[in-house]
Structures are given as structure tokens and as C-alpha cells.
Amino acid sequence: MVEIRKPIPVEKAIREVMNYASKGIVEEVPIENSHQRRLAQQVVATNNVPSFHKSPYDGFALRSIDTNEASLESPIEFEVVEHIGAGQVPTKKLHNNQATRIMTGAQIPEGADCVAMFEICKTYKKDDKTYVSLKRKMEMGQNIIKEGSEVVMGEVLIEKGTMITPGVIASLATFGYSSVKVAREPVIGIIATGTELLDVDEELRPGKIRNSNAYMISSQIERAGGTPKYLGKLADELESSYETIKEALEEVDHLVTTGGVSVGDFDLMPAIYEKLGAEVLFNKIAMRPGSVTTVAVLGNQLLFGLSGNPSACYVGGELFLRPIIQASQFSTTPYLKRIKATLADEFPKPNPFTRFVRCYVVYKDGKVYTKVAGIDKSNVVTSLAYSDCLMVLPGGTRGFKIGDEVEILLLNNYEGQQDFN
Amino acid sequence: MVEIRKPIPVEKAIREVMNYASKGIVEEVPIENSHQRRLAQQVVATNNVPSFHKSPYDGFALRSIDTNEASLESPIEFEVVEHIGAGQVPTKKLHNNQATRIMTGAQIPEGADCVAMFEICKTYKKDDKTYVSLKRKMEMGQNIIKEGSEVVMGEVLIEKGTMITPGVIASLATFGYSSVKVAREPVIGIIATGTELLDVDEELRPGKIRNSNAYMISSQIERAGGTPKYLGKLADELESSYETIKEALEEVDHLVTTGGVSVGDFDLMPAIYEKLGAEVLFNKIAMRPGSVTTVAVLGNQLLFGLSGNPSACYVGGELFLRPIIQASQFSTTPYLKRIKATLADEFPKPNPFTRFVRCYVVYKDGKVYTKVAGIDKSNVVTSLAYSDCLMVLPGGTRGFKIGDEVEILLLNNYEGQQDFN
Structure with a gap:
């Protein structure tokens, strides 16, 4: 007799799995290896930015009070007492009618309170000294980037x-995070x-x-941020499969199996869960594809029993495994980003159950459209290659027409969202 | 005297750089290391999919002709002569009123031309033999996935x-690509x-x-697909900088420098390009930020002289370096994906030159909006952390209002597009 399983709604199934989301583990990596990892710490400003009053231009730093009488007819003359580039520290305090030649990014010398740009200044030599003359009045603070005007020390930035x-790396480097606390990537076996499976290099x-x-x-x-560990393939043989899976669980954080979760005569996963003493959270979901997706718990490990069918396997991985991986990386938005889109293809199939359709996004004139990948043929494998989103068609609908508003889940967006819905 | 440079339009600058895009180099990697690389070959179907007539369900394979007289009142009886799971090969040819118990994905036995699902069959034992009875007529080909119905051998898939x-990996594995020809990642020094630069770990x-x-x-x-090689930082000292850059060019495909390209007193890059004998393609672009972005050519190497200002450096890298990296990976769409969006913030600054504004995408009700990152303050570094697109504001515009249609370049989209515009 074929076992009758009671399907649960996909939202409920995801909630049940996410109850077992584990806390992230912190590890430290050099900043140069932190690309595409997730922060396991806040980034806090360790200094003011800029950390000193700074010039945004090449020009002359001087005292604005000395320019009060400057005009086209009577330029004011300043003696240039120092010449500093970015990274050089001014050594001379400016007194009246003195100026410092200063480069973009350099520190404003003591006494100065404005910068006159090169373009409005005239320089000349006289008695072996350098002078600059200025024909317009400057305001106090003009052309000075004040210390702390961009970021104040102690501010939480990220x-x-x-x-x-x-x-993000630009901020980390600016504030001296030469090593960065990141989330350890969970190892997923x-x-x-x-029995039908050949290795990829077999005839x-x-x-x-x-x-x-x-x-x-x-x-x-x-893509989700985990470290995959491929542990091989198993023929449909209970005892050896059980042993291999039991050993695998000692090497990984969580385990994915593909195939063997249906109710066919050679589907062994249900028996293996039982033999392991794992608690099956569900073994039937009111969704297509992937209705046989099964998730079981053993201690603090999750066993994801994905379908052997490629598109069902794919959908199961995105809906159940992805948020577990992301939550363990301290992401507060572990679910696939869901946005509205206009359907650009007919999809006339009725949906007794929630359906996840392989699609891709098309942007046009400021709107988001979605097209069904490989709608012209039933070519499952190839259509996966061109999918970058999953269209969610709710159960109990009679099919959709061109122009209908639908919801899509973005597969390549790492931002995510807080809830599944 | 400050050198006067003539700015060229950004589109022209990009075209000039892309004239020097080099052809990609092919290397082969095991399929398990191919994630996020770019294909240096087509993926061709090396076999039909399915490669044999196959059952989509658990059920009984039989001859449809034998069911012609089946009805609720007079079920037809079949002798079950074999029982095969997926991966097992049927050994028995079916004759009249014989059936094979068959699992999802298994090969249809010779003689059979349809599959009756379990749910409509009744099995029983009689005289130590297994029988199945069927109360409805089956059509020829019913519930059979025909060989080659998904993919025909020789088809170019990707x-x-x-x-x-x-x-894409699913297709590669399906067709036996255990090693994959991918584009070598160019090494970018x-x-x-x-002189103002400290190392990230310095006080x-x-x-x-x-x-x-x-x-x-x-x-x-x-992110663009290259391999970065950080070769250190240089003080503003001509001779030693020249030597270091000359040596660096022997270790890399192309070289990025940051800073030193402006017309300040300590900006040494122009002199270094001259000393190297590199041809400067341009040293001033009619855009903000990054107007001083300079690109020079030496043999088949490009020298990207990016600004020392963080946002100018960022924009220069995305506009000029990214398409060079992507083109060398056989991408036919090496430019940033450009889409239309509705501006969700005021941006009242007039734009005498094309301006690239750090922004992020917001999706709402099927439309794409863009918000300016860090519009509330001039915090350049932190706003980069939250940018996922650059808004392109054409030169000669007087600023933009909420609700205006603008164009944005998507920074995290790997699909790209054929042309810059």
C-alpha cells in the first residue's frame, strides 16, 4: 500500500525548519580575504573622518580675516611660508598675511581658516621669497573639510x-579593520x-x-554563503546508505541528500531517518515542484531530503537550505528577496498548490517583468541555466495571463528579506 | 603654471579603453571549482535527454492496446513480470497482458507504450504470481517521457x-562536463x-x-571576475615609484594605481607614464566624480590611473576596469547593466558634466526606484557601503526631482549588456 502523506503549506514548512536555525560562529580573516563574506561584527568609526581639517582643493590656506579688504582693484599679498602635500604635516602656524601652499587632502595649518583655490590666486617671486595675491574676500571656513564632518568617531556605520x-571593504580599511570578524561558512554535506546515478565523468x-x-x-x-562538501553517491541499499549518512553527519553542520524521499519502492530516506532516530518535521509540502521535500532534525543538525528531480531539488534548496545558511551568518534578512513583477508570458496551468516557476527578470521602462525560462519546452535542466528568479503562483489559482501582476523571488540578490512572505 | 587638460566625454573614453580589450585565455577546471567562473566554451548536449523512454511516475508499464476494452465493469488483468527501480534496466519484453512495475525515472521496458499510475491500479497475488488490474483505457504514449523530448543530442545549450x-552547473553535469573550459581570471595589479597613506593596520x-x-x-x-594582486603603496617620490611600477608590470596583466593623476605638485603619474613610454589615452573626462581618471597603454597592458578620492576611484574602476576584465572572460555583455528607474529622492545639484551618483535600488509594486546613498551627509566612504547602483545624470541638466525618470547602472548584476549606453 502506498503511504498517504498529509501536505503542509510551504510557509509552515519553512517556519518549522527555521525554528532550528543555529547561531552563527565567528571567525577572523584578513581584510583582503573578506570579499563576499558576512560581517560578524558591527563596523564602528574608530576615528573622525576627516581626522583633521583638510583641504578639498589644491590652493593656499590662509586667514580669512586678512582678505576682508581684498578686491579686484586692490589685491592682498600673502607671503607663502610653507608648501605641503597630502600626508605632509604643516609645521608653521600662520600669522597675518601669511599663506601655505596646500594640496588636495592635506591638513590645514594652524592659524588658517580657509583655502583659496589655485585658479583665483596669482603667485610670484620677490626678494627670493614666494608671494601669492588674492583679489577676493574669503569666508571663515571656506573650502575646508572640517574634522568629523563626514563621520564622527564611535558612530556605528555598518x-x-x-x-x-x-x-563595505572601503569602510573597513578606512577605520583600520585589518582583520575582520566574519561569519564562519557552515559546512553542508x-x-x-x-541506483540510476552515474558520476559526471562516466559514459x-x-x-x-x-x-x-x-x-x-x-x-x-x-551562492548562499556555505561551504559544500560532496560526500559521494549511494545506490538504493538501506544498510550501506544508513552507515554512510551516519558517518557523514560527523563531518558537517547539516546534510543534504538528493533523491529517495518519495514513496517509491526504492525510496530509502524515510527508513534511514527512522533508523537514525531523526525527527521528520514534514515529508510532504503543498507546493510544486518539490512536494516530497523532507526535512528531519537530529540533535542540532538538519537533514534536508531534497527531491531527485532537478527542478524540485533546486527549489527545495533555495526555499529551505538557503535561509538556514544565511541565518547562521548573522543575516537578519535570510529569505529570498520577494518583489512584484508583471508577467510577460502566458502561464495557463492551474495551480492547485503553490507553484514555483523558473523565470528570469526583464527590466523595461522602469518596470520589472518576468518571463518563464524555457516555456517553449519541458527542458528542465537547461531552463535552470537561464533562471534568475522563481515566480510564486499561489495555490487555488487558475493560471495567469500576460500582464498579470505576480510575485518573484530573486535568486542572485544577496540582500534578502526578513520574512518569507 | 597649472596644466590645462581637455576633458573628453565618458562614452568616448570607455570606447578608447575597450579598443585595447584583450582576448580571453582558456583554462580547464574541475566542475566542482567552476562556480561563478565564465564559460570559455559552449555547452553542447552530448546525449538526448532523456536518453531513454522513461516513466514520470511510479506505476505499471504495459501495452495500451491491451487496455482497449477496460472499463469500470470489466477491468483487464495483467501479469506483473518484472519490478524495476530507477537505474535498473528492464530485461523482459512485454507481451499481451503483461506489465512491469516501474518507478519514477526508470526505463520503459520493450513492448510497453504507456504507464498506468499506481493510484488507478489494483495489485493482488494469485497462484504465487503478482497481477494488476486496470479499469480504464490507456492511450499510446501516455505517461511516457520520450527519449530526446527535453534535449536533442548536439543542441547548443549555453x-x-x-x-x-x-x-549552468546542472547542465554541465548532466552532459558529462567533469572538467570545464573557463576563462582565466586576469591578474590586475x-x-x-x-605620501598621506597609512597601511590599514597602522595607527x-x-x-x-x-x-x-x-x-x-x-x-x-x-566582483568583476579578476584576480587582484596588491603590490603595496608608494610615497610621492618619482624615481622609486617609477621602478616599482615598471617591475609590477612584469607580474600582472593590467595595473591599477590610485592617486597621483591630478595636476597637483605631488601628482607623479603623468611623469611616470612618460618615463615608461606609455601612451596616455586620456587624462581628463567630462564626468564627476573621477574627472582625472587616466588610462595609458604600454604594449598590450593597460595602466588604469584612478583618482585617490574614494568615490572617484570606485566609479573609475566600475566604468573602465570592469568591462576590460569581463571582455577578457569572453563576456559579450561586459558593460554594467543599465536600466530605467524612478528617482525617489531630490537631487537638486546641476550637472555641467555627466555625474555618477552612488545609489541603491528599491523595488515597489513592480517598479524600480532608486534612492541616493547617504544623501543626508557627505559621508563618502559609508555611502559606498550601501550603494548597489550608480545613477547616471547627463551633463547639462539642472538637477532632478522626486519622480523623475533616471538611468541607473547595476553594480551587482553579472549579466551586463553589450554597450555602455
Whole structure:
């Protein structure tokens, strides 16, 4: 007799899995290795920016009070007492009618309270000294970037859990974070099950297919921020499969298996969960594809039993595994970013269950459209190659027309969102 | 006297640089290391998919002709002669009123031309043999996935230059690409110039700032698909800087320097280009920030002279360096993806020159909006951390209002586009 399973809504299934999201583990890496990791600490300003009054231009620093009488007819003359570039420290305090030649980014000398740009100054030599003359009045503070005007020391600049992008690295370097606390990447084991599976380098034989799911989910794990660990493939044989999975669990944080979760005669995962003593959270979800996606818990480890069908495996990985990986990296927005889009293709199939359709985003005239990947044929594997989002079609709908508003989940967006819905 | 430089339009500057884009170099990596690399080959179907007639369900394979008389009142009886799971090869040819118990994904036995799902079949034992009875007529081909119905052998599935995502890896594995030809990542050297620069692990001292540009551009190079090689920082001293840069060019494909390209008294890059015998393509661009961005050519190497100002450095890297890196990876769409968006903030500054404003994307109700990062303060470094696009404001405009249509360049989109505009 075929086992009858009761499907649960996908939102409920995700909540149940996320109840077991583990706290992140912190590790420290040199700043140059921090690209695309997630921050396990806040970035705090360790100094004012700028940390000194600074010139935004090449020009002459001087006292604005000395320019009060300056005009086209009667330029004021200043003696140039020093010449400093960025990184050089001014040594001379300015007194009346003295100026310092100063480069962009350099520190304003004591006494000066403004900078006159080169373009409005005239320099000349006289008695072996350098002078500059100015024909207009300057305001106090003019052309000076004040200490702390950009960032005040102690300010929290970037939150924990943020993905480290080039812009984040700029802040880290500016504030002296030569090593950075980042979230450890969880190690996710992968085991493919199915007697029909060949290794990727094997010749195709009758009745067999190559194992594509393990490599695909491995890449999904990398995209989500985890470290995949491929532990091989298993034939549909209970005892040896059980042993391999039991050993695998000692090497990884969580384990993904592909295949073997359905109710077919050779689907062994249910028996293996039982033998392991793992608690099955659910084994049937009211969604397509991936309705047989099963998640079980053993201690603090999650066992993701994904379908052997490529698109179901893909969807299961994105919906259940991705947020677990991201939450363990301190992300407060671990779920796929969901946005509204206009459907640019017919999708006439009725949806008794929530359906996740492989799609891609098209931007046009400021609007977001989505097109169904590979709608012209049932080519599952190739259409995955061109998908960058999943369209969510709610259960109980009768199909969708061109121009309908739909929701899509962005697969390559690392920002995410706080909740699944 | 300050040198007067003639600014060229940004589009022209980019075209001049891209004239020197070099062809990609191919290297081969194992499939498991191919995540996020770019294909240096087409992916071609090396077999039909499926490669045999296959069952989409658990059920019984049989001859549809035998079901012609089946009805609720008179079910037809079939002898079950074999039981095969996925990956097992059927050994028995079916004759009239014989059936094979078959699992999802398994090969259809010879003689059979349809599959009756479990749910509509009744199995029973009789005289030690297994039988199944069926109460409805089946069509020829019903519930059979035909060989080659998804992909036909020889079909080109994915083009050269495509980024390898999880979906692309699924295709690679399916078709036996255990090693994959990918584009070699160009090595981009980085040298920061400026006497004012401290190392990131140094204590702040008067007049100094920490070197943030080198780490930032390093991360930008990684995002674009290159391998950054940080070669240190230089004080503003001509002879030693020249020697270091000359040596650096022997270790890298192209070289980025930050700082020293302006017309200040300590800006040494122009003199170094001359001493190297490099041809300066331009040293002034009609854009903000980054107007002093300079690109020079020496043999087949490009020298990117980016500004020392963080946001100018960032913009210069995205506009000039990124497409060079991507083109050398066989991407036919090396330019930043440009889309239309609705401005969600005031940006009242007039733009005598094309301006690239640090922004981020907001999706709302199917439309793309853009907000200015850090508009409330002049905090350049921190606003970079929150930017995911650059808004392009054309020169000769008087500022923009909330609700205006603008164009944005997406920084984290790897798809890109064929032309800059």
C-alpha cells in the first residue's frame, strides 16, 4: 500500500525548519580575504573622518580675516611660508598675511581658516621669497573639510550580518579593520542517492543518468554563503546508505541528500531517518515542484531530503537550505528577496498548490517583468541555466495571463528579506 | 603654471579603453571549482535527454492496446513480470497482458507504450504470481517521457562567456562536463600612491589617512571576475615609484594605481607614464566624480590611473576596469547593466558634466526606484557601503526631482549588456 502523506503549506514548512536555525560562529580573516563574506561584527568609526581639517582643493590656506579688504582693484599679498602635500604635516602656524601652499587632502595649518583655490590666486617671486595675491574676500571656513564632518568617531556605520562588498571593504580599511570578524561558512554535506546515478565523468549507460543534482546544489550552497562538501553517491541499499549518512553527519553542520524521499519502492530516506532516530518535521509540502521535500532534525543538525528531480531539488534548496545558511551568518534578512513583477508570458496551468516557476527578470521602462525560462519546452535542466528568479503562483489559482501582476523571488540578490512572505 | 587638460566625454573614453580589450585565455577546471567562473566554451548536449523512454511516475508499464476494452465493469488483468527501480534496466519484453512495475525515472521496458499510475491500479497475488488490474483505457504514449523530448543530442545549450551559476552547473553535469573550459581570471595589479597613506593596520597620525582604495578596488576586481594582486603603496617620490611600477608590470596583466593623476605638485603619474613610454589615452573626462581618471597603454597592458578620492576611484574602476576584465572572460555583455528607474529622492545639484551618483535600488509594486546613498551627509566612504547602483545624470541638466525618470547602472548584476549606453 502506498503511504498517504498529509501536505503542509510551504510557509509552515519553512517556519518549522527555521525554528532550528543555529547561531552563527565567528571567525577572523584578513581584510583582503573578506570579499563576499558576512560581517560578524558591527563596523564602528574608530576615528573622525576627516581626522583633521583638510583641504578639498589644491590652493593656499590662509586667514580669512586678512582678505576682508581684498578686491579686484586692490589685491592682498600673502607671503607663502610653507608648501605641503597630502600626508605632509604643516609645521608653521600662520600669522597675518601669511599663506601655505596646500594640496588636495592635506591638513590645514594652524592659524588658517580657509583655502583659496589655485585658479583665483596669482603667485610670484620677490626678494627670493614666494608671494601669492588674492583679489577676493574669503569666508571663515571656506573650502575646508572640517574634522568629523563626514563621520564622527564611535558612530556605528555598518550592521552585523551585512555582506562584505567593495563599498563595505572601503569602510573597513578606512577605520583600520585589518582583520575582520566574519561569519564562519557552515559546512553542508551533500550525498546523492539513486541506483540510476552515474558520476559526471562516466559514459552514459542504459537506464542511467548522470548525477547533476549534487553539483547543482553544491553551487547553490556556495551562492548562499556555505561551504559544500560532496560526500559521494549511494545506490538504493538501506544498510550501506544508513552507515554512510551516519558517518557523514560527523563531518558537517547539516546534510543534504538528493533523491529517495518519495514513496517509491526504492525510496530509502524515510527508513534511514527512522533508523537514525531523526525527527521528520514534514515529508510532504503543498507546493510544486518539490512536494516530497523532507526535512528531519537530529540533535542540532538538519537533514534536508531534497527531491531527485532537478527542478524540485533546486527549489527545495533555495526555499529551505538557503535561509538556514544565511541565518547562521548573522543575516537578519535570510529569505529570498520577494518583489512584484508583471508577467510577460502566458502561464495557463492551474495551480492547485503553490507553484514555483523558473523565470528570469526583464527590466523595461522602469518596470520589472518576468518571463518563464524555457516555456517553449519541458527542458528542465537547461531552463535552470537561464533562471534568475522563481515566480510564486499561489495555490487555488487558475493560471495567469500576460500582464498579470505576480510575485518573484530573486535568486542572485544577496540582500534578502526578513520574512518569507 | 597649472596644466590645462581637455576633458573628453565618458562614452568616448570607455570606447578608447575597450579598443585595447584583450582576448580571453582558456583554462580547464574541475566542475566542482567552476562556480561563478565564465564559460570559455559552449555547452553542447552530448546525449538526448532523456536518453531513454522513461516513466514520470511510479506505476505499471504495459501495452495500451491491451487496455482497449477496460472499463469500470470489466477491468483487464495483467501479469506483473518484472519490478524495476530507477537505474535498473528492464530485461523482459512485454507481451499481451503483461506489465512491469516501474518507478519514477526508470526505463520503459520493450513492448510497453504507456504507464498506468499506481493510484488507478489494483495489485493482488494469485497462484504465487503478482497481477494488476486496470479499469480504464490507456492511450499510446501516455505517461511516457520520450527519449530526446527535453534535449536533442548536439543542441547548443549555453553560450560561451556565460557566468557559471547553479543552473549552468546542472547542465554541465548532466552532459558529462567533469572538467570545464573557463576563462582565466586576469591578474590586475594594484598600487596605491600618496605620501598621506597609512597601511590599514597602522595607527592614525596627523595629516595621514589609511589606504582604503587599494582594498576597495581589490574587491571590485574580484566582483568583476579578476584576480587582484596588491603590490603595496608608494610615497610621492618619482624615481622609486617609477621602478616599482615598471617591475609590477612584469607580474600582472593590467595595473591599477590610485592617486597621483591630478595636476597637483605631488601628482607623479603623468611623469611616470612618460618615463615608461606609455601612451596616455586620456587624462581628463567630462564626468564627476573621477574627472582625472587616466588610462595609458604600454604594449598590450593597460595602466588604469584612478583618482585617490574614494568615490572617484570606485566609479573609475566600475566604468573602465570592469568591462576590460569581463571582455577578457569572453563576456559579450561586459558593460554594467543599465536600466530605467524612478528617482525617489531630490537631487537638486546641476550637472555641467555627466555625474555618477552612488545609489541603491528599491523595488515597489513592480517598479524600480532608486534612492541616493547617504544623501543626508557627505559621508563618502559609508555611502559606498550601501550603494548597489550608480545613477547616471547627463551633463547639462539642472538637477532632478522626486519622480523623475533616471538611468541607473547595476553594480551587482553579472549579466551586463553589450554597450555602455
